[in-house]
Amino acid sequence: MKRSYLLTIISASVLLVVPLLLAALLSSKGLLSQLDARNLSPSWNHLFGTDWLGRDMLTRTMKGLALSIGVGTAASISSAIIACILGLIAATLGKTADRIITWLIDCFLSVPHLVLLILIAFAAGGGMKGVILALALTHWPSLARLLRAEILAMKVAPYVIISKQLGKSSWWIATRHMLPHLLPQFIVGALLMFPHAILHEAALTFLGMGLSPHQPAIGIILSESMKYISAGMWWLAVFPGLCLFIVVRAFDMLARSLYSIIDPSRARQ
Amino acid sequence: MIRKYVVASITLLAILVAGCASQGNNHLQEGKTRPQPAELVLAIGGEPAEGFDPTTGWGRYGSPLFQSTLFKRDSQLNIIGDAAVSYTISDDGLSWQVELREDIEFSDETPLTAEDVVFTFETAQRNASVVDLTNVRSITALSTYQVQFELEKAQSSFIDLLTTIGIVPKHAYSDRYAQQPIGSGPYKLVQWEKGQQLIVEQNERYYGPQSSFKRLVFLFLDEDASLAAAKAGKVHIVAVPSTFSKQNINGMKLKAVQSVDNRGIMFPYQPEGNSTAEGYPIGNAVTSELAIRQAMNIAIDRELLVEGVLEGYGTPAYSVNDQLPWWNEASVVQDADPDAAMKLLADGGWYDSDGDGILEKNGVKAQFTLLYPAGDSIRQSLAIAVADMIKPIGISIQAEGKSWDEIGRLMYSQPVMLGWGSLDPLEMYHVYSSSYAGVGYFNPGYYSNDTVDQYMKAALEAVDMEQAHELWKKAQWDGTTGLSTKGDAPWAWLVNIDHLYYTYEQLDIGEQPIHPHGHGWPITSNIDQWKWVE
Numbered sequence: 001m002k003r004s005y006l007l008t009i010i011s012a013s014v015l016l017v018v019p020l021l022l023a024a025l026l027s028s029k030g031l032l033s034q035l036d037a038r039n040l041s042p043s044w045n046h047l048f049g050t051d052w053l054g055r056d057m058l059t060r061t062m063k064g065l066a067l068s069i070g071v072g073t074a075a076s077i078s079s080a081i082i083a084c085i086l087g088l089i090a091a092t093l094g095k096t097a098d099r100i101i102t103w104l105i106d107c108f109l110s111v112p113h114l115v116l117l118i119l120i121a122f123a124a125g126g127g128m129k130g131v132i133l134a135l136a137l138t139h140w141p142s143l144a145r146l147l148r149a150e151i152l153a154m155k156v157a158p159y160v161i162i163s164k165q166l167g168k169s170s171w172w173i174a175t176r177h178m179l180p181h182l183l184p185q186f187i188v189g190a191l192l193m194f195p196h197a198i199l200h201e202a203a204l205t206f207l208g209m210g211l212s213p214h215q216p217a218i219g220i221i222l223s224e225s226m227k228y229i230s231a232g233m234w235w236l237a238v239f240p241g242l243c244l245f246i247v248v249r250a251f252d253m254l255a256r257s258l259y260s261i262i263d264p265s266r267a268r269q
Numbered sequence: 270m271i272r273k274y275v276v277a278s279i280t281l282l283a284i285l286v287a288g289c290a291s292q293g294n295n296h297l298q299e300g301k302t303r304p305q306p307a308e309l310v311l312a313i314g315g316e317p318a319e320g321f322d323p324t325t326g327w328g329r330y331g332s333p334l335f336q337s338t339l340f341k342r343d344s345q346l347n348i349i350g351d352a353a354v355s356y357t358i359s360d361d362g363l364s365w366q367v368e369l370r371e372d373i374e375f376s377d378e379t380p381l382t383a384e385d386v387v388f389t390f391e392t393a394q395r396n397a398s399v400v401d402l403t404n405v406r407s408i409t410a411l412s413t414y415q416v417q418f419e420l421e422k423a424q425s426s427f428i429d430l431l432t433t434i435g436i437v438p439k440h441a442y443s444d445r446y447a448q449q450p451i452g453s454g455p456y457k458l459v460q461w462e463k464g465q466q467l468i469v470e471q472n473e474r475y476y477g478p479q480s481s482f483k484r485l486v487f488l489f490l491d492e493d494a495s496l497a498a499a500k501a502g503k504v505h506i507v508a509v510p511s512t513f514s515k516q517n518i519n520g521m522k523l524k525a526v527q528s529v530d531n532r533g534i535m536f537p538y539q540p541e542g543n544s545t546a547e548g549y550p551i552g553n554a555v556t557s558e559l560a561i562r563q564a565m566n567i568a569i570d571r572e573l574l575v576e577g578v579l580e581g582y583g584t585p586a587y588s589v590n591d592q593l594p595w596w597n598e599a600s601v602v603q604d605a606d607p608d609a610a611m612k613l614l615a616d617g618g619w620y621d622s623d624g625d626g627i628l629e630k631n632g633v634k635a636q637f638t639l640l641y642p643a644g645d646s647i648r649q650s651l652a653i654a655v656a657d658m659i660k661p662i663g664i665s666i667q668a669e670g671k672s673w674d675e676i677g678r679l680m681y682s683q684p685v686m687l688g689w690g691s692l693d694p695l696e697m698y699h700v701y702s703s704s705y706a707g708v709g710y711f712n713p714g715y716y717s718n719d720t721v722d723q724y725m726k727a728a729l730e731a732v733d734m735e736q737a738h739e740l741w742k743k744a745q746w747d748g749t750t751g752l753s754t755k756g757d758a759p760w761a762w763l764v765n766i767d768h769l770y771y772t773y774e775q776l777d778i779g780e781q782p783i784h785p786h787g788h789g790w791p792i793t794s795n796i797d798q799w800k801w802v803e
Contacts, residue, residue, distance in 0.1 A: 033577075033654045035573050035574070208670065212667050230497055231515070232516075
């Protein structure tokens with residue numbers, strides 16, 4: 001069982017590394033327009049075809065995916081950190097703090113995610129900076145709530161109470177009892193944020209958000225391709241769309257398999 | 270688990286492929302069986318946000334559809350009478366007398382008289398919109414069918430104003446006029462659902478030849494929705510961007526109409542520092558440099574832009590008025606020459622001292638943002654293509670799509686992909702004259718050159734048309750200075766765009782004149798000649 005999880009983790013990681021490697025290896029010349037090689041359907045020279053300006057779609061897609069993965073990483077890490085801090089504060093600093101943070105979480109969760117993203121992206125002045133900021137600031141609530149609940153539950157768990165009665169210090173309890181329980185939740189929670197963040201990045205860039213059309217972001221590629229689908233240029237949407245799908249799925253599988261391996265309750269399976 | 274995803278992906282792919290494959294089909298029958306209705310459905314875009322009031326700019330490129338103009342142009346661009354029969358000009362060029370037709374009625378059955386003409390021009394003057402009547406001192410009705418225009422200064426292009434301003438009825442003019450226009454043109458408005466459609470019906474009281482179409486329905490659709498509607502057989506005539514020119518639509522043919530509808534890059538001409546009365550910054554440290562503007566003009570390969578972005582449906586543009594009688598051919602520069610451009614830049618003091626591929630001069634990097642209206646695919650493609658063409662000579666351009674509102678605030682300090690194109694030399698005056706600096710979309714770059722201003726003023730005031738044309742030509746390039754690329758190069762003109770339409774094969778849209786800029790449906794200017802043919 002564990003072996004199949006490991007296999008999934010390895011193959012998913014490979015799937016994620018491929019676009020990063022390709023993005024680094026492919027020359028950015030493919031991003032420049034080449035008007036004499038436009039509207040080419042996929043061929044050996046241009047595996048994903050070229051767009052209406054003769055830009056190589058393979059290069060654009062891979063650079064776009066690398067950007068998405070980068071943005072997703074930045075957003076997930078910062079969101080996870082925010083979630084961790086807020087979860088800890090809520091669970092340990094008394095009732096008022098808990099109430100405020102729970103209210104904040106509810107607030108964030110009650111507004112449709114995309115609306116919040118757009119608001120923050122605009123407030124931050126648009127552009128890539130706005131997109132990253134919006135993604136970083138909106139993905140923490142679910143994880144924060146989860147961590148808070150876990151800590152609250154552990155505080156009244158028999159083994160924690162017994163440890164306390166045996167005179168163990170809070171630090172000892174926190175590091176020996178709580179952390180091993182929280183870590184898997186935290187890591188998996190952070191990893192599961194990736195696909196969300198990437199999809200939201202695609203959604204935001206799809207809507208524009210003041211990004212330059214030179215920027216090979218996957219959402220921009222997809223939104224631009226919409227105009228040309230009716231002209232029969234299917235490859236503009238299909239390949240980038242499929243790649244986005246694969247990357248998101250790979251992250252999802254990676255996170256779930258990892259969870260299965262490091263989850264203490266399933267450790268003996 | 271994995272199998273489930275594989276199955277799902279294959280299904281998804283199958284749906285996509287099926288969707289692509291079914292595109293070639295459409296619901297149209299073969300041409301012969303197609304009905305030939307008296308109602309014509311058009312998807313040609315160009316919905317005027319301000320409505321249909323000629324005194325605020327509706328129909329400023331001619332053919333206002335609901336209203337008559339005093340004169341109009343035929344397909345050879347000759348001036349012919351519309352609501353007027355003739356005009357005479359006094360020797361000093363200051364007084365224009367126009368004789369009206371006596372048999373014209375508005376669609377509400379009241380006659381069109383000199384009073385209405387006076388009212389129209391006075392209202393337009395008061396509104397001070399894009400219609401420029403500042404040179405008109407007074408308008409008087411000499412009799413019921415005689416109007417006299419007194420000008421401040423002689424104006425050779427005044428006749429062009431008389432071909433573009435539609436006559437509105439004095440008795441039926443109100444604040445709501447733009448929404449509910451009444452006029453004496455070939456059609457009258459029935460219903461306007463903003464952003465969706467406009468339905469117009471034939472005006473039975475129209476004095477000219479009646480069109481064969483009782484009703485016209487204008488659909489306001491996006492570029493690709495228009496194409497989809499054409500493929501579904503829902504529209505009889507549809508305007509398309511050149512991207513769609515390679516389509517095969519069953520039962521429809523592609524018609525390319527030559528135009529002076531041009532696209533080019535407007536450069537902010539002034540150095541940074543000032544701001545407009547509203548507080549928007551004026552000037553740009555990079556584009557205020559002559560070497561930058563001229564080098565870009567020389568480096569751009571216009572033929573390639575026509576071929577690559579317009580699919581060959583267009584011509585290279587070197588000025589705002591290519592091929593028109595007042596165009597100065599001597600102002601054309603040899604383009605697609607990056608080496609000459611680089612030399613020009615080096616002579617201008619631009620060097621790449623830090624090796625990043627971008628030139629610098631006095632600490633200023635040769636980079637700027639080029640704005641274009643988001644949603645206009647041709648302007649976007651032009652912007653990106655130009656940016657990539659210019660990169661090798663060391664100028665870095667970031668193209669950025671913005672709404673017209675945002676462009677309206679930024680255009681004084683950032684280059685914009687704009688378009689003009691009129692059959693009236695007055696446009697050159699609007700675009701380049703320092704007295705129009707920062708007025709609406711006219712001359713947002715605050716270009717100014719005293720010599721050019723003087724030539725243009727003299728051209729406007731010339732009584733003789735030939736003499737006026739000579740002066741317009743000198744304003745472009747007189748051998749030492751001018752508004753063209755050889756001179757100050759405040760613009761980099763790129764292409765003239767052919768207007769492309771798919772029409773039903775049996776629909777004959779007559780002989781089209783050279784089209785001006787898109788606004789105002791130039792294609793309908795000869796609607797009375799449109800007919801179904803076998």
